[in-house]
Amino acid sequence: DTGVxxxxxxxxxxxxxxxxxxxxxxxxxxxxxxxxxxxxxxPEFLTYFQNEAQLEKSRLLSDRFSAERPKGSFxxxxxxxxxxxxxxxxxxxxxxxxxxxxxxxxxxxxxTRLSIL
Amino acid sequence: GDSVTQMEGPVTLSEExxxxxxxxxxxxxxxxxxxYVQYPGEGLQLLLKATKADDKGSNKGFEATYRKETTSFHxxxxxxxxxxxxxxxxxxxxxxxxxxxxxxxxxxxVKP
Numbered sequence: 001d002t003g004v005x006x007x008x009x010x011x012x013x014x015x016x017x018x019x020x021x022x023x024x025x026x027x028x029x030x031x032x033x034x035x036x037x038x039x040x041x042x043p044e045f046l047t048y049f050q051n052e053a054q055l056e057k058s059r060l061l062s063d064r065f066s067a068e069r070p071k072g073s074f075x076x077x078x079x080x081x082x083x084x085x086x087x088x089x090x091x092x093x094x095x096x097x098x099x100x101x102x103x104x105x106x107x108x109x110x111x112t113r114l115s116i117l
Numbered sequence: 118g119d120s121v122t123q124m125e126g127p128v129t130l131s132e133e134x135x136x137x138x139x140x141x142x143x144x145x146x147x148x149x150x151x152x153y154v155q156y157p158g159e160g161l162q163l164l165l166k167a168t169k170a171d172d173k174g175s176n177k178g179f180e181a182t183y184r185k186e187t188t189s190f191h192x193x194x195x196x197x198x199x200x201x202x203x204x205x206x207x208x209x210x211x212x213x214x215x216x217x218x219x220x221x222x223x224x225x226x227v228k229p
Contacts (some may be wrong), residue, residue, distance in 0.1 A: 004160070033216065042121075042206050042219030043161070056216065091160055093217075105151060106217060108160035 002026070004109035006092050012115045013082060020078045021112045025094030032075050033106060034067055035091040036060065043091050049075060050097060079114075087116045119144045123207045123220035130197055130227050138192040138223045140181075140207035148209040150174075150183050150190040151217070155204045164192075164205070202227045 005024045013019055025032050031050050035043035046065070047057045051072040061067075064082075069075040079086055090113075093106035124139040142150065149168045153161040165174030170185035179194045190207060207220040 006160075040221070042208075042221050043217075045216040045218070048216060093161075105163045105166055107163070108153075110158070110160040 004092055004094050004107050006090075006109035006112050008112055009110065010113045010115070012117065014117050015082055015084060017082055018078065018080045019082060019114060020076055021090055021092075021114075022074060022076050023092030023094075023109060024074045025092070026107055027073075029094035029096050029107070030072070031095045031097045032069055033093040033095075034075070034077050035093065037089040037091055037111070038087075046077075082114075082116050084116050087114055089113050119148065119209060119211055119218050121207050121209055121218050121220040123205075123223055126204075126222070126224040128223060128225050130225070132199055132227055132229055133196045134227075136192070136194040136197045136201075136225070138205055138207075138225070140190045140192065140220060142188050142190065142207075142209050144188075144209055144211060146212045148211050150181070151208045151210065152179070152181055152190070152192050153206045153208060153219075155206065155222070157203075161206060197225070197227045199227045199229055201225060 007022045033048040034046040037043045049069040064080045067077045089111040091111045093108045095106045096104045120143045122141050151166045152164040154164045155161050165176040167174040167183035173182045181190050181192045204222045204224045206222045208217045210217050
């Protein structure tokens, strides 16, 4: 179990630029989640995948945000035309869904901290 | 909708003091409940969980009991250490386990 890894750890960019983050989940996990965490707050759900299918998106995920998990393994989160309000920690988590027996706890990566200048 | 409310921090304690961090929830059905801990600059780590009423989750000296009658899942530890200083998040996951709802976190500072 190598854990959930996220890249990069930090990203500083100018307003209006596009950014892309990557998440590599625990290899046997079939569910992958993206959260956003702002200072002093708990993580807020953005979206999640089961294998390669994106099953739910939060209303927080505006049209400028897009997430993919093309082969059911790693995932990318892209933010287009970044705004000041996008500054936050973006957390990825993964878990194993086993149907009727329910979900195992989510395992989190260390996050990507995005700063918009 | 589903939500979690936890006590505001920071909570400052001396080493070996007793810790309680309150957490209450609102949910339909029968959610699972979790406590996560976040150390500076790191992601969240699962501390303990409980999946049904009256279950007690425990780990590293921390405990929390799933109380359906009071919709609570308070975190307790009998004797805190300096190394327990971190932010603690209470979370719930609805029965279908699609996503987690987190509280706003409680920062714990333990002084020697």
